Amino acid sequence: MTSTQTIRAAVLGASGYTGADLIRLAARHPSIEITALIAKAHAGQPLAKVYPHFASLDLPALVTADEVDWDNVDVAFCGLPHGTAHNEIAKLPDSVKVVDMSADFRLRDLGTYAEWYGAEHGAPELAEGAVYGLTEHYRDAIAEARLVACPGCYPTAVLLALLPLSKSGLIAADGIIIDAKSGVSGAGRSLKQNILFSEAGEGLSPYGVGTHRHVPEIEQELGAAAGKSVTVNFTPHLVPMTRGELCTCYVQLADGTSADDVREGLAKAYAESPFVRVVEEGVIPATQHVRGSNYCHIGVFADRIPGRAIVISTIDNLVKGSAGQALQNFNLMYGLDETTALEQLPLFP
Numbered sequence: 001m002t003s004t005q006t007i008r009a010a011v012l013g014a015s016g017y018t019g020a021d022l023i024r025l026a027a028r029h030p031s032i033e034i035t036a037l038i039a040k041a042h043a044g045q046p047l048a049k050v051y052p053h054f055a056s057l058d059l060p061a062l063v064t065a066d067e068v069d070w071d072n073v074d075v076a077f078c079g080l081p082h083g084t085a086h087n088e089i090a091k092l093p094d095s096v097k098v099v100d101m102s103a104d105f106r107l108r109d110l111g112t113y114a115e116w117y118g119a120e121h122g123a124p125e126l127a128e129g130a131v132y133g134l135t136e137h138y139r140d141a142i143a144e145a146r147l148v149a150c151p152g153c154y155p156t157a158v159l160l161a162l163l164p165l166s167k168s169g170l171i172a173a174d175g176i177i178i179d180a181k182s183g184v185s186g187a188g189r190s191l192k193q194n195i196l197f198s199e200a201g202e203g204l205s206p207y208g209v210g211t212h213r214h215v216p217e218i219e220q221e222l223g224a225a226a227g228k229s230v231t232v233n234f235t236p237h238l239v240p241m242t243r244g245e246l247c248t249c250y251v252q253l254a255d256g257t258s259a260d261d262v263r264e265g266l267a268k269a270y271a272e273s274p275f276v277r278v279v280e281e282g283v284i285p286a287t288q289h290v291r292g293s294n295y296c297h298i299g300v301f302a303d304r305i306p307g308r309a310i311v312i313s314t315i316d317n318l319v320k321g322s323a324g325q326a327l328q329n330f331n332l333m334y335g336l337d338e339t340t341a342l343e344q345l346p347l348f349p
Ligand SMILES: NC(=O)C1=CN([C@@H]2O[C@H](COP(=O)(O)OP(=O)(O)OC[C@H]3O[C@@H](n4cnc5c(N)ncnc54)[C@H](OP(=O)(O)O)[C@@H]3O)[C@@H](O)[C@H]2O)C=CC1
Pocket: 012, 013, 014, 015, 016, 017, 018, 019, 038, 039, 040, 041, 042, 043, 078, 079, 080, 081, 082, 084, 088, 101, 102, 103, 151, 152, 153, 185, 186, 187, 188, 189, 190, 317, 318, 321, 322
């Protein structure tokens, strides 16, 4: 396609955080015209009433999915809760391409989906054709896909750090420990007790200990890359900040491999990837180095325990962890430069 063509986009879940960040980024995309904004409880309201920071944009009002003229839509970005997304996406006409930010189409094994998400999958035939949208590793398949399932925010940070290492055999398939931290926007905009300021504001809380639903997603992708079963210990924590995510991954090195080999392997893997920066030795990645941007920073450190290394990865959960990666995948699906509308630098401090 040429850069002068217009692609008509709908956003499902436009009143939610991922939907809103998608709108923020898409509003500056030269090829996107937003033709429909879909919500549930907020349907019927102007977007700027729900999000005053959009007051300067001329956008359609929020409507329900039933009210949309789908002949006027080429692509749908989906920021619906998991368990809802698969049913809503199944109703869309085949002519509409889909970039899904929910978890519903990420797991290849639908038995695993039912086990971790507590319900049978509502659209198995669509799941069959879905492509896992970890952009840097599946560019060719994403470019050809009708439905792209963007990874979860934690899996994005973890897999960008570890997938090349599993693939090249630089790390062992077991002994991977992931200590993950997220800002509260990772939990979305709906009211929940644990994200009240009074309960999240001055504490650090682990959650989903040993049971978080991102475990099978991470193991699926590391296992596929390694060509054998991979297991991880993964514990997420809620941090009193709005945006940002940081994963500290403790790994067992393959025999004869050093932390320097790991850093070099990652730098080589991402040499052609504009948004993944393997930071120089001695630089410590931090969430504030990527906030508001589509960048992922990865640092590699030797562990004092022989044969082990520490790989630290950080992203903005709402940008590279959802809306930014969704837009990057959209760019590939339409033959555009993958950086289009994603060039903004991190917001620091
Ligand atoms: N927050 C994050 O950092 C990340 C989130 N994700 C995933 O993206 C998805 C969206 O997350 P997030 O934006 O945080 O969630 P929010 O809770 O902020 O927003 C959810 C949105 O879905 C809409 N909605 C809910 N139920 C329905 C329904 N039955 N029909 C139509 N619309 C509905 C809501 O509309 P209304 O408010 O009007 O009812 C709202 O717009 C989730 O699957 C989430 O897990 C993925 C990566 C990162």
